[in-house]
Every structure is written in structure tokens, then in C-alpha cells.
Amino acid sequence: MTLAVRVIPCLDVDDGRVVKGIRFREMRDAGDPVELARVYDAEGADELTFLDISASHEGRSTTMEIVSRTAEQVFIPLTVGGGVGSVEDVHRLLRAGADKVAVNTAAIRRPELVAEIADRFGRQVLVLSVDARRAPGTDSGFEVTTHGGRRSAGLDAVEWARRAAELGAGEILLNAMDADGTRDGFDVDLIRLVRSEVSIPVVASGGAGRVEHFPPAVEAGADAVLAATVFHFGTLRVGEVKRSLADAGHPVRM
Amino acid sequence: MTSSVVVLDYGSGNTRSAVRALERAGATVTLTADRTQAMDADGLVVPGVGAFASCVQGVRAVKGHEVIGRRLAGGRPVLGICVGMQILFEHGVEHGVDTPGLDEWPGVVERLDAPVVPHMGWNTVDVPAGTTLFAGVEDERFYFVHSYGVRDWTLRTHGRTREPLVTWSTHGGDRFVAAVENGPLCATQFHPEKSGDAGAALLKNWVDAL
Numbered sequence: 418m419t420l421a422v423r424v425i426p427c428l429d430v431d432d433g434r435v436v437k438g439i440r441f442r443e444m445r446d447a448g449d450p451v452e453l454a455r456v457y458d459a460e461g462a463d464e465l466t467f468l469d470i471s472a473s474h475e476g477r478s479t480t481m482e483i484v485s486r487t488a489e490q491v492f493i494p495l496t497v498g499g500g501v502g503s504v505e506d507v508h509r510l511l512r513a514g515a516d517k518v519a520v521n522t523a524a525i526r527r528p529e530l531v532a533e534i535a536d537r538f539g540r541q542v543l544v545l546s547v548d549a550r551r552a553p554g555t556d557s558g559f560e561v562t563t564h565g566g567r568r569s570a571g572l573d574a575v576e577w578a579r580r581a582a583e584l585g586a587g588e589i590l591l592n593a594m595d596a597d598g599t600r601d602g603f604d605v606d607l608i609r610l611v612r613s614e615v616s617i618p619v620v621a622s623g624g625a626g627r628v629e630h631f632p633p634a635v636e637a638g639a640d641a642v643l644a645a646t647v648f649h650f651g652t653l654r655v656g657e658v659k660r661s662l663a664d665a666g667h668p669v670r671m
Numbered sequence: 672m673t674s675s676v677v678v679l680d681y682g683s684g685n686t687r688s689a690v691r692a693l694e695r696a697g698a699t700v701t702l703t704a705d706r707t708q709a710m711d712a713d714g715l716v717v718p719g720v721g722a723f724a725s726c727v728q729g730v731r732a733v734k735g736h737e738v739i740g741r742r743l744a745g746g747r748p749v750l751g752i753c754v755g756m757q758i759l760f761e762h763g764v765e766h767g768v769d770t771p772g773l774d775e776w777p778g779v780v781e782r783l784d785a786p787v788v789p790h791m792g793w794n795t796v797d798v799p800a801g802t803t804l805f806a807g808v809e810d811e812r813f814y815f816v817h818s819y820g821v822r823d824w825t826l827r828t829h830g831r832t833r834e835p836l837v838t839w840s841t842h843g844g845d846r847f848v849a850a851v852e853n854g855p856l857c858a859t860q861f862h863p864e865k866s867g868d869a870g871a872a873l874l875k876n877w878v879d880a881l
Binding site for chain 2: 458485492494513515539540541617641
């Protein structure tokens with residue numbers, strides 16, 4: 418008996434709509450996050466992540482409705498992130514139907530938020546999202562960034578992951594900002610460093626372009642692999658990624 | 672006639688999926704803490720996420736422990752899910768604090784001893800012969816998310832009643848109870864409502880037997 422490596426598609430949601438992608442054959446509306454969630458579920462996705470990139474308050478309310486509709490129709494775990502700033506935000510998302518909530522910038526500003534959320538809802542709901550990039554001169558060689566990787570947060574990425582795990586994070590979503598969008602593969606150095614410092618699950622994100630990119634991320638220590646673009650544009654399908662992992666000897670849910 | 676199920680509403684996290692998944696399994700579902708409704712329903716589901724102590728407190732606050740006890744005395748089905756299963760045991764130890772549970776089963780809920788905790792994701796289960804809950808999905812994976820579990824099943828019935836069926840799972844070398852079928856009282860450590868088609872089949876097995 419071995420835990421399966423999780424394959425997690427991520428959907429970028431803006432004002433209740435999926436940011437442009439392809440229209441899968443089985444979809445009537447390519448912009449509807451709930452429809453896309455159903456397609457991914459049918460393909461064998463192990464979890465789903467919604468990243469809310471809405472700038473407005475109205476956009477965020479729309480996201481709540483999307484989360485509710487998804488939770489009523491898709492029976493796999495759902496993580497929601499993007500702009501989560503308080504215990505109250507987490508409460509609203511969980512009530513709407515999210516199983517886990519990803520926190521990023523707000524935890525950098527105020528690390529106690531991690532402990533507050535874990536104390537109230539249990540650490541299993543809290544995913545700490547870390548946007549890391551290479552930075553010579555830091556202890557680990559990686560630093561934390563904000564604003565989509567454009568600004569340094571002045572924190573060592575590996576040390577931040579370790580501290581957040583200690584404060585009560587239940588999982589680390591590790592976004593390699595240098596690799597993000599390159600489709601050249603995951604940053605296995607970053608995954609290996611964080612894996613060696615924390616004993617909570619690590620989700621690798623950023624850089625996936627081909628099926629053969631996934632096994633090395635798992636071999637470096639990732640418990641789960643997340644990708645947005647390659648799934649969204651149909652470059653890769655969830656099933657292909659799982660077959661590639663299985664061929665490399667990693668347990669997957671088929 | 673469709674079976675009626677109450678999901679006990681005591682402030683536990685995400686109950687929306689449990690309600691919908693049970694509806695999909697063919698039940699008429701009500702989310703409530705009302706004692707009469709919880710007593711009268713064909714089945715009672717006790718959900719639970721987060722800390723053992725706060726779940727016990729939440730269930731006791733709505734007199735859920737009395738409802739569970741009376742239902743079981745009358746042989747009426749109850750299903751515990753995740754921490755809703757854990758609180759059915761004698762006690763739980765979290766962060767060094769020992770909290771009494773509802774004591775339907777002997778045993779202690781303690782921290783898993785594995786390299787990566789929480790145990791989060793889809794795992795296989797070792798199902799005993801004679802199962803009703805897992806009929807047709809014995810070889811499927813189910814979705815777990817927990818840091819604590821029950822390592823020893825100590826209830827011995829010595830043939831006086833039917834021996835409980837205990838399903839096990841393993842994470843990082845640590846073995847723990849994944850499900851129990853004990854007459855009217857059933858429970859799963861994993862989340863059937865989050866376990867896709869396999870979880871739906873398990874819930875349907877439970878609802879069909881009500």
C-alpha cells in the first residue's frame with residue numbers, strides 16, 4: 418500500500434471565468450471553471466486548485482459562487498488560493514466548499530496568520546504557497562518573491578517553508594518562478610532542498626512542458642505535481658502524465 | 672422509498688460535499704443539529720475535520736453524543752467520517768493533550784509516525800472479507816487527509832456478537848484503521864465524499880443498506 422502521487426490541474430479564475438485556454442471537445446463553454454473542473458475530474462485529476470486572480474471585490478464574490486458550484490458537482494478535493502488575507506477569508510472559502518486554502522503574500526506580511534488559520538481549522542486546510550526564485554547570496558540559493566515573481570520578499574525560500582511548516586502549514590505549494598512558463602521542466606534543486614527541510618507534503622509547480630518532466634519532480638521529493646498551462650491548452654492530458662509517472666515506477670491512481 | 676439521512680451540523684468545516692455526495696447516492700439529505708430529525712432519520716452521518724478536541728466539543732454542544740448513543744442502542748445506522756470517525760474512540764491525544772472521545776469503541780487516536788504527515792492523498796486499503804461498505808470497490812483508492820489515526824483495534828467480542836470488520840491502510844510504514852463496519856456503527860478515516868466514483872459507490876452501499 419502506497420500513497421499515490423497526486424496530479425493537480427490549476428485553473429486561473431478571473432471574475433468567475435477561466436483565463437483563456439482551449440475549448441475541450443466535451444465543453445460547451447470554455448470559460449466556465451465548473452465545466453473545466455468536471456473535465457479534469459473525468460480525466461482522473463486527483464485534486465483541483467483554483468487560483469483567483471480577480472482584482473475586484475465583485476470578482477472575489479463570483480469566485481465564491483464558482484467554488485460552491487464546483488463542490489456540489491465535483492467529488493475530489495478542491496484548493497482555492499489568491500488574495501486570501503485573513504482567518505475570515507479562509508472561513509468563507511471553506512463554507513463555500515473549498516477543502517484547502519492557499520495563502521501566500523498575507524503570510525509573508527504576517528507569519529502568525531499561518532498559526533491562526535491552523536489553530537482554528539486544522540493544519541490540513543492550510544496550503545502555504547511559496548513563489549521562489551534563484552538568488553545567489555542567500556543561504557539556500559533561493560528567495561521568496563511577491564507580485565508574480567517580480568519583487569523580492571527578503572526571505573530565504575527554504576527557510577520560509579521550514580518556518581511555515583513549524584507554524585502550522587499542512588502542505589507547501591512550491592512555485593519555481595524561474596521555471597514558470599518555460600516548459601523546460603520542474604526545478605528539481607528547489608524541490609530537493611525544501612523536501613529535506615520539511616516533513617509536510619510538497620506540491621511541485623512551475624516548468625512542466627512534457628510528460629517526462631514529471632517523474633524527476635517526484636524523484637526529487639514532490640508528493641504531488643501541479644500544472645496549469647499545459648493542461649489548460651491541452652498540450653498534455655492528465656491521463657498521459659499519470660501513465661508517464663506509472664511507467665517510471667511511481668504509484669498513481671488510475 | 673428513498674432513505675432519509677441527516678448530516679449532523681455542529682459547525683464542522685466543509686459539509687456541502689458530504690450532503691451532495693449522499694444525495695447522489697440516492698438519499699434525501701438534511702443538514703441539521705435538530706435532535707428529533709437526527710433521531711428519526713434512517714441514517715446519521717457525523718462529519719468532522721480539524722482538531723479532535725474541538726470536534727468532540729462541537730458534537731457534545733448539540734447533544735450529538737446522546738443522539739448517537741440512542742441510535743446505536745436501537746440498532747439504527749450511524750456513519751462517522753474522518754475526525755467524525757476518530758471521536759467515536761475512547762480518547763485522542765493531540766499536542767500532548769489527552770481528550771476523552773465518545774467511547775463507542777476502545778482505543779486511542781494518536782499522531783501518525785511517518786516521514787511525511789499529514790497523510791494526504793489517495794491510498795489503497797486492505798479490506799476484510801464480508802464487507803458491505805466496500806463491495807465492488809475493494810481495490811480502489813480513497814482520499815485521506817489526516818495527521819492522527821488509530822493503530823490498534825482492541826475491541827474483542829469473543830463470538831458474543833458478530834466480529835467487527837476492520838479495514839486498514841498504511842502510510843510511510845505506519846498502519847492505521849481506515850474503516851470499521853460494526854453492526855449499525857460504520858466509519859471511515861478517509862473522505863468518501865471526496866473520493867470520486869469509488870467514494871460514491873461506498874456511500875451508495877451504505878445508503879442502500881439503510
